[in-house]
Amino acid sequence: MHRRHLRRRNAAVMVEVAIILPIMILLIAMAVDAVSGVFRFQQIATLAREGSRYMCVHAGQYAVDVNQPLTTADQLKNNILLPMSVSLQPSLLSCQITWLPSGDAFPYKTTETGSRKQNMVRVVVSYQWQPIFLLGTPLTLTSASESPISR
Numbered sequence: 001m002h003r004r005h006l007r008r009r010n011a012a013v014m015v016e017v018a019i020i021l022p023i024m025i026l027l028i029a030m031a032v033d034a035v036s037g038v039f040r041f042q043q044i045a046t047l048a049r050e051g052s053r054y055m056c057v058h059a060g061q062y063a064v065d066v067n068q069p070l071t072t073a074d075q076l077k078n079n080i081l082l083p084m085s086v087s088l089q090p091s092l093l094s095c096q097i098t099w100l101p102s103g104d105a106f107p108y109k110t111t112e113t114g115s116r117k118q119n120m121v122r123v124v125v126s127y128q129w130q131p132i133f134l135l136g137t138p139l140t141l142t143s144a145s146e147s148p149i150s151r
Helices: 002-057 060-065 073-084
Strands: 093-100 108-110 116-118 120-129 139-148
Touching (some): 002 139
Antiparallel strands (some): 108 116
């Protein structure tokens, strides 16, 4: 009688494991996927900060001093961001540069009253991230960073 009860209990444990184990594996895989998404977003935020830092130093007056045109978004992506974008697919990464508030790449703008206003640069970096388990559709991770133009 004791053996029969033990066999039934072993069978019950096997059934419970067969039901719970796939669910636990799926939950763990989804958690790893979510953590991967957070990591990718942090990567994109870092790229946006580095891009705005680079552009605030290499803005209008710098371009005049070195007799070069302003850095374009494609040049920023290819020369600055891609070398820093470990394990990101270059075709899924994009960046955009905006000069604020007036579209001027020089450090200061003189207003009608004669006062000087600090100009800014905004760099927006986007990446199409494909999660493996979550949702199944690509998510656009976007981060923007603004910096005052320093020269």
